Amino acid sequence: MLAAGLLVAAPPTGEASGTDPTAGLPERLGTGVIVDLADGDRFKVVVSPDQxxxxxxxxDAATSAWGERSVVLRAKDLYCGNVDARAAGTAIAVIARCDRGGYADDQAPTHSQALYSPDGSTWQRATLPGEAYDEPGISPSGNAAIWPxxxxxxxxxxxxxxxxxxxLPGQEYTITGMxxxxxxxxxxxxxxxxxxxxxxMTVLDVAATGAESRQELDVPNACADVWLANVDATTVFFGEREYPASAVTITRPDTASPWAVTGPAPDRAPGLVxxxxxxxATTLFTSSPGLPLLAVGSPDKRTFYAQSYDPVAHSWSAPTAIRTGPTACTWGDNFIQEPLGVFALRVRCGKAERVLVSVDGATWTDVSLAGRPLGVAPDHAEVSVSNARRTLVFSREEGVVRLPVGGDNRCDAVQPVxxxxxxRLTASTDRGWPSRLEVSTSSGWRRTDTTIPRSRVGDDTCRESDVALYERPTTYNFLGRRRVASLVVTPRGDGWVVRRGTY
Incomplete structure (x- = not known):
C-alpha cells in the first residue's frame, strides 16, 4: 500500500516564486558567495582555506563554464574569514571581513576591506574604519557602491x-546601506x-547634494539581533533566511521614493491558526523553493492541518486536514539547514516514526519510515521513504515513483539521486557497518565500485542509521553502542564519492 492516513487536495494560494525577497540574494558558499551579473554570467568570490x-x-553563461580564478585581494599580514557581495550590471561590490595577524570568528573584524570592480577583472580597495562586517550595497547601474x-x-x-x-543615534546590531x-x-x-x-526601524536618507531626511517604519522587533540585508537598491530583507515566517520585506519603487513595509511577517498575518x-502539535512553518510558505500543526495531535500563505494578499488560507489517525503524534526532527525540493515533515506516533510528504503543498502522503532514515538527495531536490521491499521517491518532476528495492539491513540508508x-549504503551483514554503495535498477540493486573509506569501529556493531539535515550535503549517521560513523555521498562525474568521519 502506498500510504496510510489521509490524502487531501488543498490547492495552495499564492506563488512563492517572484515574491520571495531572498531569491535575489547571493548564493551562499562556505566562505563566500556567488552573485548574478546582468549579462547572464555569474561571479564567485571566496576566501582561500589559509585565509x-x-x-x-x-x-560564462555562453559556454556554461567557470573561468580561471584570479586574485581579488591578498595583502601582507591580512587574514580574511569570509566575504559578502552585491552586483549590478557588470559591477561587483565586496566586503572582505579581515583582521591583522589572524582571524577569529568570535570577534568583530577591525581591518575589513571594501572592494569594487566595474567588470570583475580590475579591483579597487579601501580599509573600512572600525568594526565593519555588514554587506555592501550597489546602485542599479553598478557605478556606485556603499559599505555601512x-x-x-x-x-x-x-x-x-x-x-x-x-x-546614527540608538544604532543596534546590523545596518544596511543602499x-x-x-x-x-x-x-x-x-x-x-x-x-x-x-x-x-529608522531610515536616514542623505542626497548627493547633502540634503538629509529621516523616516520611521513600523517593523516589529526592529532591534532584534537578526539579519537586516539589502537585496538591491530598492529591496531590504529583515529576518532570518531560514525562518521566512518571521521575515519582513521593505521596498521602494525607485531610489527617489520613500520606503514602505510591503511584505509583513507571515506569522503575524491574518487568517493564521x-x-x-x-x-x-505546535504550528510549524515550512517552505520549499517556488511553493507557498506553509503552516502545519494540530490542536489535538491526531488531526494535522495545513495552511498556505498568500504573499500578495498577505493572508493565510483556511486550514485543511492533511492527516488524521487514532494515535497521538508529535513532531519529529524537522530541523534542516536549507529547504527541501518537496515538503517532508517527520512525526512520531507512539513508537513509530512517520513522514508527511507533499510535492506541491496540496496533496499529501502519510507514510511510515519503518525504522529507517528519510532519504534526501545530495542537492535536496528529492526525498525517499524505504522499507525492506520498496522505496518511494518523491519529486516535483515525477510526483511519487515506486522502486522495487529497499533497505534489507538494520543500518541500510537509501538515498534518492x-x-x-x-x-544504498549497505553492508554484507545485518549489523555490519556500511561497506559498499549500490545503485537501483529495475531488477534490484547493482553494486558500484565506489570506495568507502574504512573507519575504526573495533568490535562495535551498527544498531541503526539516521539522517542529519542541519548541514549540506546530506549526512547519514550510523550508530553503534560506542561509535557513530557519518557518511556523506556526493556526485562526481558519472558516479559518486563517499566521505566518512567516525566519532
Missing part, C-alpha cells in the same frame, strides 16, 4: 572611495530608544 587570499572567478559602518559609511562614487561619519546611481545614500537600522525599551500549548533512481 590569506580572496579569489574570484567568472561563470558604525556611525557612518564608505562610498564608491566618481571613481574614488569616500568615508562619511554620520550620527545607494542610487546619482550617489544618494539610504541607510536603514534598528534604533533603540528610551533606554532600549522602545525600538523603531496558531496551535500552541500542551496537547497540541534522481526522480527514479536511488543509491
Amino acid at each position: 590569506r587570499t580572496v579569489w574570484g572567478s567568472r561563470y 559602518v558604525h556611525q557612518g559609511w564608505v562610498t564608491w562614487t566618481n571613481g574614488r572611495f569616500t568615508e562619511v561619519e554620520r550620527s 545607494i542610487s546611481d546619482a550617489g544618494d545614500v539610504s541607510v536603514m537600522y534598528g534604533e533603540a530608544r528610551d533606554r532600549g525599551r522602545d525600538c523603531v 496558531r496551535h500552541r500549548g500542551r496537547g497540541t 534522481s526522480p527514479d533512481t536511488a543509491i
Whole structure:
C-alpha cells in the first residue's frame, strides 16, 4: 500500500516564486558567495582555506563554464574569514571581513576591506574604519557602491572611495546601506530608544547634494539581533533566511521614493491558526523553493492541518486536514539547514516514526519510515521513504515513483539521486557497518565500485542509521553502542564519492 492516513487536495494560494525577497540574494558558499551579473554570467568570490587570499572567478553563461580564478585581494599580514557581495550590471561590490595577524570568528573584524570592480577583472580597495562586517550595497547601474559602518559609511562614487561619519543615534546590531546611481545614500537600522525599551526601524536618507531626511517604519522587533540585508537598491530583507515566517520585506519603487513595509511577517498575518500549548502539535512553518510558505500543526495531535500563505494578499488560507489517525503524534526532527525540493515533515506516533510528504503543498502522503532514515538527495531536490521491499521517491518532476528495492539491513540508508533512481549504503551483514554503495535498477540493486573509506569501529556493531539535515550535503549517521560513523555521498562525474568521519 502506498500510504496510510489521509490524502487531501488543498490547492495552495499564492506563488512563492517572484515574491520571495531572498531569491535575489547571493548564493551562499562556505566562505563566500556567488552573485548574478546582468549579462547572464555569474561571479564567485571566496576566501582561500589559509585565509590569506580572496579569489574570484567568472561563470560564462555562453559556454556554461567557470573561468580561471584570479586574485581579488591578498595583502601582507591580512587574514580574511569570509566575504559578502552585491552586483549590478557588470559591477561587483565586496566586503572582505579581515583582521591583522589572524582571524577569529568570535570577534568583530577591525581591518575589513571594501572592494569594487566595474567588470570583475580590475579591483579597487579601501580599509573600512572600525568594526565593519555588514554587506555592501550597489546602485542599479553598478557605478556606485556603499559599505555601512558604525556611525557612518564608505562610498564608491566618481571613481574614488569616500568615508562619511554620520550620527546614527540608538544604532543596534546590523545596518544596511543602499545607494542610487546619482550617489544618494539610504541607510536603514534598528534604533533603540528610551533606554532600549522602545525600538523603531529608522531610515536616514542623505542626497548627493547633502540634503538629509529621516523616516520611521513600523517593523516589529526592529532591534532584534537578526539579519537586516539589502537585496538591491530598492529591496531590504529583515529576518532570518531560514525562518521566512518571521521575515519582513521593505521596498521602494525607485531610489527617489520613500520606503514602505510591503511584505509583513507571515506569522503575524491574518487568517493564521496558531496551535500552541500542551496537547497540541505546535504550528510549524515550512517552505520549499517556488511553493507557498506553509503552516502545519494540530490542536489535538491526531488531526494535522495545513495552511498556505498568500504573499500578495498577505493572508493565510483556511486550514485543511492533511492527516488524521487514532494515535497521538508529535513532531519529529524537522530541523534542516536549507529547504527541501518537496515538503517532508517527520512525526512520531507512539513508537513509530512517520513522514508527511507533499510535492506541491496540496496533496499529501502519510507514510511510515519503518525504522529507517528519510532519504534526501545530495542537492535536496528529492526525498525517499524505504522499507525492506520498496522505496518511494518523491519529486516535483515525477510526483511519487515506486522502486522495487529497499533497505534489507538494520543500518541500510537509501538515498534518492534522481526522480527514479536511488543509491544504498549497505553492508554484507545485518549489523555490519556500511561497506559498499549500490545503485537501483529495475531488477534490484547493482553494486558500484565506489570506495568507502574504512573507519575504526573495533568490535562495535551498527544498531541503526539516521539522517542529519542541519548541514549540506546530506549526512547519514550510523550508530553503534560506542561509535557513530557519518557518511556523506556526493556526485562526481558519472558516479559518486563517499566521505566518512567516525566519532
